[in-house]
Amino acid sequence: MDRIPILKLQDYLLVTIQVELHDQLAITLQDDLTRQLSVSHARGVLIDISALEIVDSFIGRTLAHIAAMARIMDAHTVIVGMRPAVAITLVELGMSLTGIKTALNVDKGMDLLLALNTQAGHP
Amino acid sequence: MITEVRKVRLDLHSQDQLSIARRTVQEWATDLGFGSLERTKLVTAASEIGRNTLVHGKGGDMTIAELSRDGVAGLALEFQDSGPGIADIAQAMTDGFTTAKSMGLGLGGAKRLVNEFAVQSEPGRGTRVNLIQWKRR
Numbered sequence: 417m418d419r420i421p422i423l424k425l426q427d428y429l430l431v432t433i434q435v436e437l438h439d440q441l442a443i444t445l446q447d448d449l450t451r452q453l454s455v456s457h458a459r460g461v462l463i464d465i466s467a468l469e470i471v472d473s474f475i476g477r478t479l480a481h482i483a484a485m486a487r488i489m490d491a492h493t494v495i496v497g498m499r500p501a502v503a504i505t506l507v508e509l510g511m512s513l514t515g516i517k518t519a520l521n522v523d524k525g526m527d528l529l530l531a532l533n534t535q536a537g538h539p
Numbered sequence: 540m541i542t543e544v545r546k547v548r549l550d551l552h553s554q555d556q557l558s559i560a561r562r563t564v565q566e567w568a569t570d571l572g573f574g575s576l577e578r579t580k581l582v583t584a585a586s587e588i589g590r591n592t593l594v595h596g597k598g599g600d601m602t603i604a605e606l607s608r609d610g611v612a613g614l615a616l617e618f619q620d621s622g623p624g625i626a627d628i629a630q631a632m633t634d635g636f637t638t639a640k641s642m643g644l645g646l647g648g649a650k651r652l653v654n655e656f657a658v659q660s661e662p663g664r665g666t667r668v669n670l671i672q673w674k675r676r
Contacts, residue, residue, distance in 0.1 A: 501579035509648035
């Protein structure tokens with residue numbers, strides 16, 4: 417079965433979505449990430465969606481679910497690399513992605529995750 | 540005057556076929572030189588409506604047609620299913636209305652993403668959704 421690889425780098429889980437994210441693949445990613453969070457005790461999840469041509473309501477909802485579940489498991493989620501056309505389309509579609517933190521690129525996303533954990537008292 | 544340049548019908552009975560439909564819309568829009576925003580909006584609308592055809596309509600098909608209106612290119616998509624249909628289209632178009640535990644943004648959201656949008660449906664007689672995106676000059 418297709419799955420998107422999840423890399424662990426120190427206290428963080430990194431996901432780069434390089435293929436078209438069809439519905440089943442998105443659900444599998446959500447399940448895999450939740451499992452990885454529980455085994456790895458990661459403090460954050462960074463998801464790079466720069467290769468995604470579209471984010472529709474299903475994918476958007478799945479990303480929001482991932483962020484919500486990660487939060488319950490004491491980890492922050494940052495989505496990086498969203499294309500401008502995708503951002504505009506999401507807003508017109510009516511999806512505000514509340515609760516999801518975003519950054520322009522992987523570098524800034526990593527800075528944000530580190531800052532969030534420093535605030536929370538985790539060095 | 541609107542002329543039809545080419546037309547293809549694609550089955551929509553599985554997630555894989557939905558992916559193929561999405562990719563086809565993407566490719567045709569790219570071929571016609573659509574800007575990235577109008578292309579992204581069209582493919583996203585196709586994804587929303589195609590999923591409706593698959594999930595609510597129990598499968599159907601999508602017809603994609605390249606149009607030309609006074610030299611301006613456009614893409615027309617028609618989604619057809621023979622599922623249970625929609626009893627109240629106005630209600631189904633309202634943001635937040637859902638029968639599938641989703642966010643209920645599909646129909647109303649898709650309408651906002653394209654230039655022309657029409658839904659025809661009757662309970663028990665399936666649903667047909669037509670949409671058109673014209674290329675900006």
